[in-house]
Amino acid sequence: MSSKNSVMVFIQQDDGTVSDVSIELLSKARDLATQLRTEVTGVLIGDAVKAEAAGLVPYGVDEIFVIEDKRLKNYTPVPYTKVMVEMIKKHEPQIVLYGATTTGRDLGPRIASNLKVGLTADCTDLQIGDYSFKDSEYKDILYQIRPAFGGNIIATIVAPEKKPQMATVREGVMKVGSPQPGYKGKITPVTFSFSDADFPSEIIKRIREEKLVDLKGSQIIVSGGIGVGSKENFALIYELAHTLGGEVGASRAAVDAGFISKDHQVGQTGTTVRPKLYIACGISGAIQHRAGMSESARIIAINTDNEAPIFQIAHYGIVGDLNDVIPKFIKAFKAKE
Numbered sequence: 001m002s003s004k005n006s007v008m009v010f011i012q013q014d015d016g017t018v019s020d021v022s023i024e025l026l027s028k029a030r031d032l033a034t035q036l037r038t039e040v041t042g043v044l045i046g047d048a049v050k051a052e053a054a055g056l057v058p059y060g061v062d063e064i065f066v067i068e069d070k071r072l073k074n075y076t077p078v079p080y081t082k083v084m085v086e087m088i089k090k091h092e093p094q095i096v097l098y099g100a101t102t103t104g105r106d107l108g109p110r111i112a113s114n115l116k117v118g119l120t121a122d123c124t125d126l127q128i129g130d131y132s133f134k135d136s137e138y139k140d141i142l143y144q145i146r147p148a149f150g151g152n153i154i155a156t157i158v159a160p161e162k163k164p165q166m167a168t169v170r171e172g173v174m175k176v177g178s179p180q181p182g183y184k185g186k187i188t189p190v191t192f193s194f195s196d197a198d199f200p201s202e203i204i205k206r207i208r209e210e211k212l213v214d215l216k217g218s219q220i221i222v223s224g225g226i227g228v229g230s231k232e233n234f235a236l237i238y239e240l241a242h243t244l245g246g247e248v249g250a251s252r253a254a255v256d257a258g259f260i261s262k263d264h265q266v267g268q269t270g271t272t273v274r275p276k277l278y279i280a281c282g283i284s285g286a287i288q289h290r291a292g293m294s295e296s297a298r299i300i301a302i303n304t305d306n307e308a309p310i311f312q313i314a315h316y317g318i319v320g321d322l323n324d325v326i327p328k329f330i331k332a333f334k335a336k337e
């Protein structure tokens, strides 16, 4: 096989470490490429990042192009766009994927505009299928799936006429595949000649704010909704989360009501999570909330309304007042310990 027509991933690195979303995308690219009977390629841009590439091959990556230069250490739009555009023109992938991170959301549109191709932002799923329009039939097109119209519908977007088909994909939505240690993939250093004009901006200082909430990394999440009733009553959600060794999540309504800060929000406009256990307390289960947690391995819902939509996706449902149920949960768990 050749790298032409591949499924290509922009491999994002931050301070020399490959981002989680890039590994998620390489895993998804492997699935898509298998269906399309083609290769997975990746483009890794940075300074002294080649060693990182070896660890990615086992995710089923056939070739990783590595472009290194001291001035490429951190993302800046102009040189990264130049590299990606040239790599796409040279290798003619049929699909290119980017993480819907700050970097991917900046880079993707620049490349789309340069190549005059489409780009679907913030996808939550990608599939392969056929498409017909008027008299034209398109085989093996990328279905770019994402919530639309305020999350009230899930739209499938196609861009069949121009290649590559490009999408940014939300962090945390694609499952990381199991690495195959013996997978044979190439790491190909690529030399680029840059001029000073390719670096019109310079990063003088980077200020990073430490993340205080790690929803994505937590295997247990206890989330509270507006049904919790008050900021003070969120102490109950914290107590259950800490008892179970988990993190605290929230619905947007709870965030908007000022019960808890936005970095705890789960859902379409919050964080997408897939923990082993998700406990939804006083959350109705609106589609925008479910978009961020429905892939959790086990879901427990506590709600006074037995018709709340959250019960449609919950593996275990408890109809009751969270003020009664949660203390019993905590007591039972402590007794078991």
Ligand SMILES: Cc1cc2nc3c(=O)[nH]c(=O)nc-3n(C[C@H](O)[C@H](O)[C@H](O)COP(=O)(O)OP(=O)(O)OC[C@H]3O[C@@H](n4cnc5c(N)ncnc54)[C@H](O)[C@@H]3O)c2cc1C
Pocket: 150, 151, 224, 225, 226, 227, 228, 250, 251, 252, 253, 254, 265, 266, 267, 268, 269, 270, 271, 281, 282, 283, 284, 285, 286, 287, 288, 289, 292, 302, 303, 304, 305, 308, 320, 321, 322, 323
């Ligand atoms: C563009 C857009 C993006 C959005 N993004 C998000 C997002 O990222 N995340 C998100 O969560 N929402 C999002 N929303 C909002 C979403 O539509 C819902 O409004 C929100 O999820 C509702 O939050 P909730 O379940 O806490 O509140 P409600 O829907 O009001 O539900 C509260 C639930 O608590 C139950 N309850 C009340 N008292 C108790 C009690 N004592 N014990 C047990 N149960 C009780 C009630 O029966 C009810 O089911 C978005 C909306 C839009 C338009």
